[in-house]
Amino acid sequence: MMFARGLKRKCDQEEGGEVFGSVPSYSLQRQSLLDMSLVKLQLCHMLVEPNLCRSVLIANTVRQIQEEMSRDGVWNGMVPQNAEPAPLDRLVSTEILCRTVRGPDGEHPAPELEEGPLQGPASELPTVNSTHGPRNPQSSLWEMDSPQENRGSFQKSLDQIFETLENKNPSSVEELFSDVDNSYYDLDTVLTGMMSGTKPGICNGLEGFAAAAPPPSSTCKSDLADLDHVVEILVET
Amino acid sequence: MGEDTDTRKINHSFLRDHSYVTEADIISTVEFNHTGELLATGDKGGRVVIFQREPESKNAPHIQGEYDVYSTFQSHEPEFDYLKSLEIEEKINKIKWLPQQNAAHSLLSTNDKTIKLWKITERDKRPEGYNLKDEEGKLKDLSTVTSLQVPVLKPMDLMVEVSPRRIFANGHTYHINSISVNSDCETYMSADDLRINLWHLAITDRSFTDIVDIKPANMEDLTEVITASEFHPHHCNLFVYSSSKGSLRLCDMRAAALCDKHSKLFEEPEDPSNRSFFSEIISSVSDVKFSHSGRYMLTRDYLTVKVWDLNMEARPIETYQVHDYLRSKLCSLYESDCIFDKFECSWNGSDSVIMTGAYNNFFRMFDRNTKRDVTLEASRESSKPRAVLKPRRVCVGGKRRRDDISVDSLDFTKKILHTAWHPAENIIAIAATNNLYIFQDKVNSDMH
Numbered sequence: 181m182m183f184a185r186g187l188k189r190k191c192d193q194e195e196g197g198e199v200f201g202s203v204p205s206y207s208l209q210r211q212s213l214l215d216m217s218l219v220k221l222q223l224c225h226m227l228v229e230p231n232l233c234r235s236v237l238i239a240n241t242v243r244q245i246q247e248e249m250s251r252d253g254v255w256n257g258m259v260p261q262n263a264e265p266a267p268l269d270r271l272v273s274t275e276i277l278c279r280t281v282r283g284p285d286g287e288h289p290a291p292e293l294e295e296g297p298l299q300g301p302a303s304e305l306p307t308v309n310s311t312h313g314p315r316n317p318q319s320s321l322w323e324m325d326s327p328q329e330n331r332g333s334f335q336k337s338l339d340q341i342f343e344t345l346e347n348k349n350p351s352s353v354e355e356l357f358s359d360v361d362n363s364y365y366d367l368d369t370v371l372t373g374m375m376s377g378t379k380p381g382i383c384n385g386l387e388g389f390a391a392a393a394p395p396p397s398s399t400c401k402s403d404l405a406d407l408d409h410v411v412e413i414l415v416e417t
Numbered sequence: 418m419g420e421d422t423d424t425r426k427i428n429h430s431f432l433r434d435h436s437y438v439t440e441a442d443i444i445s446t447v448e449f450n451h452t453g454e455l456l457a458t459g460d461k462g463g464r465v466v467i468f469q470r471e472p473e474s475k476n477a478p479h480i481q482g483e484y485d486v487y488s489t490f491q492s493h494e495p496e497f498d499y500l501k502s503l504e505i506e507e508k509i510n511k512i513k514w515l516p517q518q519n520a521a522h523s524l525l526s527t528n529d530k531t532i533k534l535w536k537i538t539e540r541d542k543r544p545e546g547y548n549l550k551d552e553e554g555k556l557k558d559l560s561t562v563t564s565l566q567v568p569v570l571k572p573m574d575l576m577v578e579v580s581p582r583r584i585f586a587n588g589h590t591y592h593i594n595s596i597s598v599n600s601d602c603e604t605y606m607s608a609d610d611l612r613i614n615l616w617h618l619a620i621t622d623r624s625f626t627d628i629v630d631i632k633p634a635n636m637e638d639l640t641e642v643i644t645a646s647e648f649h650p651h652h653c654n655l656f657v658y659s660s661s662k663g664s665l666r667l668c669d670m671r672a673a674a675l676c677d678k679h680s681k682l683f684e685e686p687e688d689p690s691n692r693s694f695f696s697e698i699i700s701s702v703s704d705v706k707f708s709h710s711g712r713y714m715l716t717r718d719y720l721t722v723k724v725w726d727l728n729m730e731a732r733p734i735e736t737y738q739v740h741d742y743l744r745s746k747l748c749s750l751y752e753s754d755c756i757f758d759k760f761e762c763s764w765n766g767s768d769s770v771i772m773t774g775a776y777n778n779f780f781r782m783f784d785r786n787t788k789r790d791v792t793l794e795a796s797r798e799s800s801k802p803r804a805v806l807k808p809r810r811v812c813v814g815g816k817r818r819r820d821d822i823s824v825d826s827l828d829f830t831k832k833i834l835h836t837a838w839h840p841a842e843n844i845i846a847i848a849a850t851n852n853l854y855i856f857q858d859k860v861n862s863d864m865h
Contacts, residue, residue, distance in 0.1 A: 237698045
């Protein structure tokens with residue numbers, strides 16, 4: 181449909197899936213677009229109310245993708261089977277996502293991606309690192325959404341978002357949005373280091389979307405412990 | 418307010434040069450007044466700078482009609498909404514001039530939440546010769562006063578005074594995207610994402626009813642927002658608003674107090690051959706403007722500008738491609754959020770030429786009669802003094818001419834979102850990030 185199928189290039193590292201060295205399949209691209217959209221929705225500005233028009237447009241895009249996936253009969257099959265960071269291997273770098281027919285400059289991201297999450301059960305977070313390492317300019321998805329100085333906390337928020345993506349199989353957009361405030365509650369807590377009992381104002385642009393109340397604090401505390409561990413790993417690397 | 422902003426001057430091109438310094442924040446809106454004598458800009462820092470056109474001088478015809486800084490003031494300050502723990506930006510979203518009714522000028526300026534009415538007055542005389550006060554205003558020793566005099570007005574250096582006359586606050590839950598003064602000069606409207614309010618210029622503590630409210634009972638059902646709105650230039654009961662789904666609704670205030678039943682719905686059927694996941698996003702209307710005649714409407718969406726006839730709802734009568742070469746790049750433009758950029762559009766005074774901005778500091782003009790279009794660039798490097806602006810071209814592969822820019826080397830951070838056209842003459846104001854360009858067509862030719 182929108183992504184033209186390109187020619188399969190010769191590539192030494194080409195093995196296994198069609199991701200490497202050629203245009204990814206339509207369903208892979210579609211899934212990546214869905215994941216990118218979900219992240220966009222959840223990564224709102226910290227201080228300023230998010231742009232409602234933008235949020236609505238992204239939400240409608242998500243809905244469209246989900247509807248098409250349902251029609252194709254693939255929606256229910258998207259729940260990952262294990263606790264691996266399965267969404268990560270679907271978070272193809274933009275280079276691949278937007279690739280149609282590429283010349284030499286199209287080679288770059290594929291090998292890097294191969295080193296990352298697709299190598300099997302690595303520990304959860306280092307894969308995040310390799311996915312958007314500094315060498316890969318095309319993973320600007322991550323840099324775009326967070327200023328450099330927030331990288332540390334951004335890693336934590338990514339983890340929370342991926343947890344959300346993994347654990348949920350939103351059958352409707354409403355359920356999807358019912359999680360938005362929760363993630364932000366976690367994020368807010370993590371960043372400020374305090375438990376706040378009030379509903380966060382950050383995603384108030386989507387105030388109506390969230391029907392759920394903030395999660396109980398016990399979930400948050402255990403997340404914090406995991407995240408400390410994660411931060412250690414990142415710092416050491 | 419600032420020597421620094423007073424030094425912001427304008428670059429003139431076409432056949433004219435002017436020294437050029439800009440230090441201001443990113444310009445967020447540009448608007449000529451009804452005569453074109455004044456040009457107001459608002460910026461991200463909440464400041465408004467007004468430029469005035471110098472009267473043509475017989476002695477120095479070569480500097481006739483240039484715009485210089487007239488007044489600068491801080492319109493809005495950043496605020497903090499403690500209830501929501503959110504900042505309210507001081508960025509000026511829109512400025513609209515009121516028609517001039519006396520010696521003073523008035524304009525409305527708005528940020529996301531609050532609209533302010535400013536009155537701009539000149540003072541060029543001051544009284545001298547008071548009996549009881551001396552020159553510095555101190556009380557005189559009465560024993561020294563031996564005779565009485567009548568104070569006289571003496572000329573002084575021109576002083577421009579700006580004062581806030583009304584503050585229209587607490588009218589909007591969501592972010593204000595448009596304001597529009599009614600042709601009755603008594604009321605104006607302000608639109609946010611979900612509602613449109615009608616205000617009376619003299620009354621600040623309440624607005625009239627929401628004249629439009631598209632907020633669904635359940636916010637989870639929200640799929641469409643208001644993106645822009647404007648009053649008809651002649652019929653004070655008519656206004657139009659555009660939506661994120663690419664439709665226009667023309668409403669008549671005489672029909673009902675709450676105009677959620679539109680009089681006319683303007684919508685173009687989707688082109689199935691161009692369908693993608695981004696179709697809706699690129700159809701979202703970022704700006705709508707009535708023609709000066711009131712017979713047409715101009716809309717801007719991400720890739721095109723369209724002219725609509727008020728009498729034909731089924732489709733636009735004209736569609737112009739602004740930068741169709743971006744159609745194959747929508748995915749990366751979505752990722753970078755550029756796809757959400759809101760470009761404005763303008764008519765020239767005779768409604769024969771349309772102008773809108775694009776990326777790489779390019780802006781485009783379309784002549785509705787000849788069907789010719791041109792791409793021009795607003796940048797210091799590209800406009801030499803007294804030079805006519807050179808048309809630019811973006812090449813999309815295939816044959817490449819010498820000065821062409823390839824699509825992949827376009828700078829998407831250099832976006833021209835805000836443009837304005839003088840109401841009568843061929844003078845345009847282009848805001849390129851933090852630089853203001855004014856281009857004049859010095860050739861006194863027919864206005865197309």
